[in-house]
Amino acid sequence: MGKAALEWTDAMLAQLGTDKDAVLAERWGTTAKTVNLKRNALGIPAFGHVQWTPEMEAALGTDSDAELARRWGLSKASVVARRQQLGVASRSEQQGAGFAWTPQAVALLGTASDAKVAQQLGLSRLTVYHARMARGIPAAARGSRQDA
Structure with a gap:
Protein backbone atom coordinates (compact mmCIF):
# COMPACT_ATOMS: atom_id res chain seq x y z
CA MET A 1 0.00 0.00 0.00
CA GLY A 2 1.28 3.52 -0.85
CA LYS A 3 2.19 6.31 1.47
CA ALA A 4 -0.63 8.47 2.81
CA ALA A 5 -1.09 11.84 1.11
CA LEU A 6 0.58 14.74 2.85
CA GLU A 7 -1.80 16.88 4.89
CA TRP A 8 -0.89 20.45 3.99
CA THR A 9 -1.30 22.84 6.91
CA ASP A 10 -1.53 26.62 6.64
CA ALA A 11 1.87 26.84 8.32
CA MET A 12 3.42 24.50 5.72
CA LEU A 13 1.86 26.42 2.84
CA ALA A 14 3.21 29.67 4.28
CA GLN A 15 6.74 28.22 4.20
CA LEU A 16 6.65 27.24 0.51
CA GLY A 17 9.31 29.21 -1.38
CA THR A 18 11.04 30.35 1.81
CA ASP A 19 13.69 27.60 1.63
CA LYS A 20 14.79 24.96 -0.86
CA ASP A 21 12.15 22.35 -1.66
CA ALA A 22 14.48 19.58 -0.50
CA VAL A 23 15.02 21.24 2.88
CA LEU A 24 11.28 21.67 3.43
CA ALA A 25 10.63 18.10 2.26
CA GLU A 26 13.09 16.71 4.78
CA ARG A 27 11.51 18.81 7.52
CA TRP A 28 8.06 17.47 6.68
CA GLY A 29 9.03 13.86 5.91
CA THR A 30 8.12 13.92 2.23
CA THR A 31 9.91 14.24 -1.10
CA ALA A 32 11.22 17.36 -2.76
CA LYS A 33 9.04 16.50 -5.77
CA THR A 34 5.90 16.65 -3.60
CA VAL A 35 6.91 20.07 -2.26
CA ASN A 36 7.86 21.24 -5.77
CA LEU A 37 4.53 20.19 -7.25
CA LYS A 38 2.54 21.92 -4.49
CA ARG A 39 4.62 25.11 -4.71
CA ASN A 40 4.23 25.22 -8.50
CA ALA A 41 0.51 24.49 -8.30
CA LEU A 42 0.12 27.53 -6.05
CA GLY A 43 2.30 29.71 -8.31
CA ILE A 44 4.93 30.28 -5.65
CA PRO A 45 8.41 30.95 -7.06
CA ALA A 46 11.29 28.74 -5.94
CA PHE A 47 13.50 29.89 -3.10
CA GLY A 48 16.22 32.18 -4.41
CA HIS A 49 14.32 32.92 -7.60
CA VAL A 50 14.38 36.62 -8.36
CA GLN A 51 11.17 38.25 -9.51
CA TRP A 52 12.66 40.99 -11.67
CA THR A 53 10.47 44.06 -11.76
CA PRO A 54 10.58 46.64 -14.56
CA GLU A 55 12.05 49.11 -12.05
CA MET A 56 14.86 46.70 -11.13
CA GLU A 57 15.66 46.02 -14.78
CA ALA A 58 15.66 49.75 -15.55
CA ALA A 59 18.19 50.30 -12.74
CA LEU A 60 20.68 47.79 -14.19
CA GLY A 61 23.83 49.61 -15.28
CA THR A 62 22.93 52.79 -13.40
CA ASP A 63 24.93 51.80 -10.31
CA SER A 64 27.56 49.15 -9.66
CA ASP A 65 26.38 45.55 -9.77
CA ALA A 66 27.59 45.11 -6.19
CA GLU A 67 25.59 48.11 -4.95
CA LEU A 68 22.41 46.98 -6.71
CA ALA A 69 22.86 43.46 -5.31
CA ARG A 70 23.24 44.86 -1.79
CA ARG A 71 20.22 47.13 -2.21
CA TRP A 72 17.99 44.29 -3.43
CA GLY A 73 19.34 41.53 -1.17
CA LEU A 74 20.67 39.49 -4.09
CA SER A 75 24.02 38.03 -5.03
CA LYS A 76 26.20 40.12 -7.31
CA ALA A 77 26.24 37.14 -9.70
CA SER A 78 22.44 37.34 -10.04
CA VAL A 79 22.62 41.02 -10.94
CA VAL A 80 25.48 40.49 -13.42
CA ALA A 81 23.67 37.56 -15.06
CA ARG A 82 20.43 39.51 -15.53
CA ARG A 83 22.25 42.61 -16.79
CA GLN A 84 24.17 40.53 -19.33
CA GLN A 85 21.03 38.60 -20.30
CA LEU A 86 19.35 41.91 -21.16
CA GLY A 87 22.46 43.22 -22.94
CA VAL A 88 22.92 46.14 -20.56
CA ALA A 89 26.46 47.46 -20.16
CA SER A 90 27.82 47.73 -16.63
CA ARG A 91 28.18 51.16 -15.12
Missing part, protein backbone atom coordinates in the same frame (compact mmCIF):
# COMPACT_ATOMS: atom_id res chain seq x y z
CA SER A 92 31.95 51.01 -15.45
CA GLU A 93 31.67 49.95 -19.11
CA GLN A 94 29.33 52.88 -19.75
CA GLN A 95 31.72 55.29 -18.05
CA GLY A 96 34.65 54.02 -20.09
CA ALA A 97 32.69 54.15 -23.34
CA GLY A 98 32.05 57.85 -22.90
CA PHE A 99 35.59 58.66 -21.81
CA ALA A 100 37.95 60.21 -24.35
CA TRP A 101 41.19 58.23 -24.07
CA THR A 102 43.59 61.01 -24.94
CA PRO A 103 47.30 60.22 -25.39
CA GLN A 104 47.87 61.81 -21.97
CA ALA A 105 45.27 59.54 -20.31
CA VAL A 106 46.67 56.44 -22.06
CA ALA A 107 50.17 57.44 -20.92
CA LEU A 108 49.02 57.11 -17.28
CA LEU A 109 48.03 53.45 -17.76
CA GLY A 110 50.49 51.15 -16.01
CA THR A 111 52.33 53.97 -14.25
CA ALA A 112 50.48 53.40 -10.97
CA SER A 113 47.84 51.00 -9.70
CA ASP A 114 44.63 50.89 -11.73
CA ALA A 115 42.82 52.25 -8.66
CA LYS A 116 45.17 55.24 -8.44
CA VAL A 117 44.90 55.99 -12.18
CA ALA A 118 41.12 55.59 -11.98
CA GLN A 119 41.01 58.12 -9.17
CA GLN A 120 43.09 60.58 -11.21
CA LEU A 121 40.86 60.20 -14.27
CA GLY A 122 37.51 60.01 -12.45
CA LEU A 123 36.81 56.49 -13.69
CA SER A 124 36.23 53.11 -12.06
CA ARG A 125 39.18 50.81 -11.40
CA LEU A 126 37.60 48.25 -13.73
CA THR A 127 37.37 50.75 -16.59
CA VAL A 128 41.06 51.55 -16.23
CA TYR A 129 41.93 47.85 -15.97
CA HIS A 130 40.03 47.07 -19.20
CA ALA A 131 41.63 50.01 -21.01
CA ARG A 132 45.10 48.92 -19.88
CA MET A 133 44.50 45.27 -20.83
CA ALA A 134 43.04 46.23 -24.24
CA ARG A 135 46.28 48.09 -24.99
CA GLY A 136 48.55 45.33 -23.68
CA ILE A 137 50.03 47.59 -21.01
CA PRO A 138 51.41 45.71 -17.99
CA ALA A 139 50.33 46.65 -14.49
CA ALA A 140 52.54 48.96 -12.47
CA ALA A 141 55.09 47.20 -10.32
CA ARG A 142 53.95 46.86 -6.73
CA GLY A 143 55.44 49.49 -4.50
CA SER A 144 56.37 51.73 -7.41
CA ARG A 145 56.99 55.35 -6.43
CA GLN A 146 53.98 56.60 -8.39
CA ASP A 147 51.74 54.15 -6.49
CA ALA A 148 52.62 55.49 -3.05
